Amino acid sequence: xxxxxxxxxxxxxxxxxxxxxxxxxxxxxxxxxxxxxxxxxxxxxxxxxxxxxxxxxxxxxxxxxxxxxxxxxxxxxxxxxxxxxxxxxxxxxxxxxxxxxxxxxxxxxxxxxxxxxxxxxxxxxxxxxxxxxxxxxxxxxxxxxxxxxxxxxxxxxxxxxxxxxxxxxxxxxxxxxxxxxxxxxxxxxxxxxxxxxxxxxxxxxxxxxxxxxxxxxxxxxxxxxxxxxxxxxxxxxxxxxxxxxxxxxxxxxxxxxxxxxxxxxxxxxxxxxxxxxxxxxxxxxxxxxxxxxxxxxxxxxxxxxxxxxxxxxxxxxxxxxxxxxxxxxxxxxxxxxx
Amino acid sequence: xxxxxxxxxxxxxxxxxxxxxxxxxxxxxxxxxxxxxxxxxxxxxxxxxxxxxxxxxxxxxxxxxxxxxxxxxxxxxxxxxxxxxxxxxxxxxxxxxxxxxxxxxxxxxxxxxxxxxxxxxxxxxxxxxxxxxxxxxxxxxxxxxxxxxxxxxxxxxxxxxxxxxxxxxxxxxxxxxxxxxxxxxxxxxxxxxxxxxxxxxxxxxxxxxxxxxxxxxxxxxxxxxxxxxxxxxxxxxxxxxxxxxxxxxxxxxxxxxxxxxxxxxxxxxxxxxxxxxxxxxxxxxxxxxxxxxxxxxxxxxxxxxxxxxxxxxxxxxxxxxxxxxxxxxxxxxxxxxx
DNA sequence: CTGAAAGCGCTAACAC
DNA sequence: GTGTTAGCGCTTTCAG
Numbered sequence: 232x233x234x235x236x237x238x239x240x241x242x243x244x245x246x247x248x249x250x251x252x253x254x255x256x257x258x259x260x261x262x263x264x265x266x267x268x269x270x271x272x273x274x275x276x277x278x279x280x281x282x283x284x285x286x287x288x289x290x291x292x293x294x295x296x297x298x299x300x301x302x303x304x305x306x307x308x309x310x311x312x313x314x315x316x317x318x319x320x321x322x323x324x325x326x327x328x329x330x331x332x333x334x335x336x337x338x339x340x341x342x343x344x345x346x347x348x349x350x351x352x353x354x355x356x357x358x359x360x361x362x363x364x365x366x367x368x369x370x371x372x373x374x375x376x377x378x379x380x381x382x383x384x385x386x387x388x389x390x391x392x393x394x395x396x397x398x399x400x401x402x403x404x405x406x407x408x409x410x411x412x413x414x415x416x417x418x419x420x421x422x423x424x425x426x427x428x429x430x431x432x433x434x435x436x437x438x439x440x441x442x443x444x445x446x447x448x449x450x451x452x453x454x455x456x457x458x459x460x461x462x463x464x465x466x467x468x469x470x471x472x473x474x475x476x477x478x479x480x481x482x483x484x485x486x487x488x489x490x491x492x493x494x495x496x497x498x499x500x501x502x503x504x505x506x507x508x509x510x511x512x513x514x515x516x517x518x519x520x521x522x523x524x525x526x527x528x529x530x531x532x533x534x535x536x537x538x539x540x541x542x543x544x545x546x547x548x549x550x551x552x553x554x555x556x557x558x559x560x561x562x563x564x565x566x567x568x569x
Numbered sequence: 570x571x572x573x574x575x576x577x578x579x580x581x582x583x584x585x586x587x588x589x590x591x592x593x594x595x596x597x598x599x600x601x602x603x604x605x606x607x608x609x610x611x612x613x614x615x616x617x618x619x620x621x622x623x624x625x626x627x628x629x630x631x632x633x634x635x636x637x638x639x640x641x642x643x644x645x646x647x648x649x650x651x652x653x654x655x656x657x658x659x660x661x662x663x664x665x666x667x668x669x670x671x672x673x674x675x676x677x678x679x680x681x682x683x684x685x686x687x688x689x690x691x692x693x694x695x696x697x698x699x700x701x702x703x704x705x706x707x708x709x710x711x712x713x714x715x716x717x718x719x720x721x722x723x724x725x726x727x728x729x730x731x732x733x734x735x736x737x738x739x740x741x742x743x744x745x746x747x748x749x750x751x752x753x754x755x756x757x758x759x760x761x762x763x764x765x766x767x768x769x770x771x772x773x774x775x776x777x778x779x780x781x782x783x784x785x786x787x788x789x790x791x792x793x794x795x796x797x798x799x800x801x802x803x804x805x806x807x808x809x810x811x812x813x814x815x816x817x818x819x820x821x822x823x824x825x826x827x828x829x830x831x832x833x834x835x836x837x838x839x840x841x842x843x844x845x846x847x848x849x850x851x852x853x854x855x856x857x858x859x860x861x862x863x864x865x866x867x868x869x870x871x872x873x874x875x876x877x878x879x880x881x882x883x884x885x886x887x888x889x890x891x892x893x894x895x896x897x898x899x900x901x902x903x904x905x906x907x
Numbered sequence: 908c909t910g911a912a913a914g915c916g917c918t919a920a921c922a923c
Numbered sequence: 924g925t926g927t928t929a930g931c932g933c934t935t936t937c938a939g
Contacts, residue, residue, distance in 0.1 A: 270908065295633070597925060
């Protein structure tokens with residue numbers, strides 16, 4: 232019994248253990264494991280059996296070191312349960328798969344502290360990163376690590392990073408054009424609370440006010456309600472709107488989830504949609520055409536967003552084209568909520 | 570000019586490159602990079618600057634080799650766009666995060682060949698795997714690799730693997746109880762086509778027939794329609810049902826997506842729901858309460874499914890409890906579609 | 908067909 | 924504070 236014993240848990244079983252047990256050299260084991268041609272099939276069998284018995288598993292790291300490594304992409308999103316993200320993820324997965332990249336997924340719940348934590352983890356564990364992030368420190372941490380980095384959906388932040396952003400400006404204009412044509416004059420907005428919290432300048436709210444002014448529309452401060460990013464949040468915000476701003480006849484929301492919550496709440500309160508209140512969402516979720524009434528929305532191609540992000544990450548790898556930006560345009564999809 | 574030049578692309582910049590440039594030892598660079606205490610802060614700055622300039626990034630693999638490695642979980646699902654999976658993913662992410670595990674996500678589109686391909690990739694790149702898989706070869710490949718493996722949602726396959734499965738048996742009984750109590754006698758089922766394709770014995774269809782028999786209900790073969798796993802698929806299956814089996818008054822579907830497609834199609838055809846046709850789904854997606862009419866469904870705790878899977882994978886790691894199984898019970902949620 | 912030597916890029920342990 | 928010496932576990936030469 233040795234005086235000192237490593238406490239590293241049950242020590243990893245290595246290729247040498249298998250070699251020892253089988254009485255062959257390490258290389259021969261390697262050949263067997265990797266299915267190389269030059270090996271006697273009997274020896275191979277013997278080795279494979281021994282390996283299985285010992286529970287031998289090659290070390291990813293040792294292999295990665297010696298082989299030309301696979302590239303792993305970190306994908307940072309707020310929350311898989313928000314239906315916006317799965318579509319982006321699908322695009323990322325597709326584009327990553329096409330390049331033979333692996334993708335590790337991290338969620339932040341849009342919490343700034345969690346974003347920082349994820350940033351810390353990411354820099355150590357992936358080769359490139361595409362991220363929905365709001366926190367400056369987190370963004371700086373990842374971008375500053377030197378790895379290819381693409382910032383997603385953060386329209387508020389002026390930056391010299393590679394980004395994929397959504398053209399809110401033209402989106403809001405499309406919404407106003409549509410609503411004004413329908414005769415609305417008192418238009419409210421339900422915005423995302425989390426963006427405001429991030430401390431970044433809120434371009435969207437400003438945009439909303441500016442565009443309203445362009446159209447010569449009145450716009451009261453309390454016509455802009457913040458909301459958590461969910462159906463419940465939208466409903467709560469709508470409740471506030473109903474109480475404090477009954478004169479409003481149309482509301483445009485930060486996204487479809489919020490819009491759906493707001494719309495349902497209006498209905499639950501006995502209001503007709505679009506008769507008493509009209510609603511326009513933002514995102515163009517599949518969900519929007521399933522609800523009642525189907526939601527008018529500013530559709531964005533979320534899948535393409537994901538693909539573009541991966542392409543831009545790839546462009547930052549040695550030999551790529553370098554930094555790039557993509558602006559995703561919105562498309563107004565008129566359904567029955569307006 | 571050398572006669573031979575390595576074509577390995579732009580050779581990786583290593584810690585030694587930084588050391589050379591800075592005129593210090595490799596170790597000192599390491600200290601600077603890893604923010605270790607015993608280093609002169611001036612030297613540190615100099616090194617960090619040089620590192621950034623060279624674009625130096627530590628190798629994940631070399632680090633992983635020398636440090637005690639992080640564990641990476643492979644998560645194999647069919648498709649992120651199917652709202653069933655994001656909920657599972659959320660559970661997996663949550664449980665994995667709690668253990669400090671990273672999760673790499675792979676999708677198969679339920680295609681058997683893709684499953685095999687993913688299996689091949691997975692065994693080389695992760696330390697444990699939880700997977701929705703139908704293909705025997707793929708399952709065997711991963712399970713046989715010796716890594717902790719948990720098979721998900723594959724109720725049809727008798728197996729001695731660690732699994733998390735859904736209690737379809739009691740689910741179908743709950744559906745029948747409910748439907749029969751509502752006076753239905755001619756009950757159809759829309760099943761998932763992909764499961765049938767997998768060649769595994771289809772327990773669910775058998776179950777459906779068996780339970781119908783128990784209730785003394787007539788059941789025609791064409792009352793069981795296969796469907797692709799989507800709203801469109803459900804609609805198409807419903808169309809067939811309407812044409813070939815007008816006597817059916819209630820339909821239970823393999824999942825909510827299919828049920829929603831079927832229900833909407835019935836409505837589009839001018840039928841009243843639940844008046845003319847009743848619908849019960851399976852899964853309990855959030856979506857189900859948003860559609861019109863809200864869908865009666867057999868709810869399953871998908872998040873817990875994901876968590877359970879991770880726990881079972883952990884149990885298979887050295888020092889864990891070993892193999893385990895979880896059976897997830899369904900809960901009937903009655904809404905307005907019945 | 909098999910083995911021996913070398914080294915992937917890094918950090919831990921110990922010198923200085 | 925900093926450098927030196929050893930490996931981590933594997934695959935890739937290259938010899939036999």
